[in-house]
Amino acid sequence: MSHDTLPRPVKTDAAPPAGPAGRRRRRRARRANPLAGLGSVIWLVVVIVPVYAMISASLTRQDEALGDNALKPPSRPTLANYDTVLHNGFGHYLWNTALVAAAVVAIVVVLCVPLAYVAVRTRGFWSGAAFRLFLLGVAIPAQAVVVPLYLMIAKLNLYDSLLAIILPTAAFAMPVSILILTGTLRDISEEVYEAMALDGASPTRMLFQLVVPLSKGGISTVVVYAALQAWNGLLFPLIFTQSEEPRVLTLGLFNYVSQFGVNIPALLASVVLSGIPIFAVYLVARRALVGGLMGVGGK
Known part of the structure; x- marks a missing residue:
């Protein structure tokens, strides 16, 4: 038999499954968790917003510190504080x-x-x-x-x-x-x-x-x-x-x-x-x- 007629191995990127338990674990690992993602985003906002407000206010002039919008960036940032x-x-x-x-x-x-x-x-x-x-x-x-x-x-x-x-x-x-x-x-x-x-x-x-x-x-x-x-x-x-x-x-x-x-x-x-x-x-x-x-x- 010539080399041209020999079956060639098929290359695959994924490893063969290791049984039903392995397939179930891989499906669970790929499954998205939107609730966890939403909770992470909410928690990130809860943490980031006060930090941003604090840093923004620290760069504000004293006569502008009591503005109506605490999240508004300072119009004239200063390091004097x-x-x-x-x-x-x-x-x-x-x-x-x-x-x-x-x-x-x-x-x-x-x-x-x-x-x-x-x-x-x-x-x-x-x-x-x-x-x-x-x-x-x-x-x-x-x-x-x-x-x-x-x-x-x-x-x-x-x-x-x-x-x-x-x-x-x-x-x-x-x-x-x-x-x-x-x-x-x-x-x-x-x-x-x-x-x-x-x-x-x-x-x-x-x-x-x-x-x-x-x-x-x-x-x-x-x-x-x-x-x-x-x-x-x-x-x-x-x-x-x-x-x-x-x-x-x-x-x-x-x-x-x-x-x-x-x-x-x-x-x-x-x-x-x-x-x-x-x-x-x-x-x-x-x-x-x-x-x-x-x-x-x-x-």
Whole structure:
């Protein structure tokens, strides 16, 4: 038989189906979901419109800030409001807020990772009871204990200092952080722990060589959560500080509010500048953050 009469293979772009189950999965994957798309568009509009209005108002002159249409772009855009903010102590407030956020994140991560490790690896009654008791902090609002906290801060001579903001903020961020990290640690296979134990690994070695590398998603979630708690906190700075030296960004916004009125464009310009650093942190850790939140800190 000649080569011209041999049957030629037919090339296809799609792979052959792998049975009925595979065909059903592929049909479901190709099926459109218009309701989900509509919901995504609505949510995008809900988020984008206020952000646009805030940025647009921050570029507006003060005498035009109270116009009838908040979504109308400024007729004469100006950066004078940002110049006012930058020359009105914004750098000092930003530095204090960054210090508070970094300290809160460090305290939460250093304490919560070992605590979650002990809660997951210890099967005793007392460890479980202590874990459940610790999680009661999730149900206690900061407003309910602000007076006892004020007395404790005053007795410790920490009033009107950055430590008066850092310590309570870290304490109230820890219950949720431990809840996230315990979810992460429970996803680590028991066989991996047993293999390291057979190699003679101590609990401390397991913590640093096994738990921490496999818990990056949960740790990233905790870092972003604690940073947000510190960055956006208002109650503790308002109650536990008084002078200009320990003032943070949330209190710095009051510089544009007086008994005679509010400088709305400068206030919104300060809000825009305040949100840029934490937005940058989210962009860096967004994948790990989403992965951690999808599984309550899971992988």
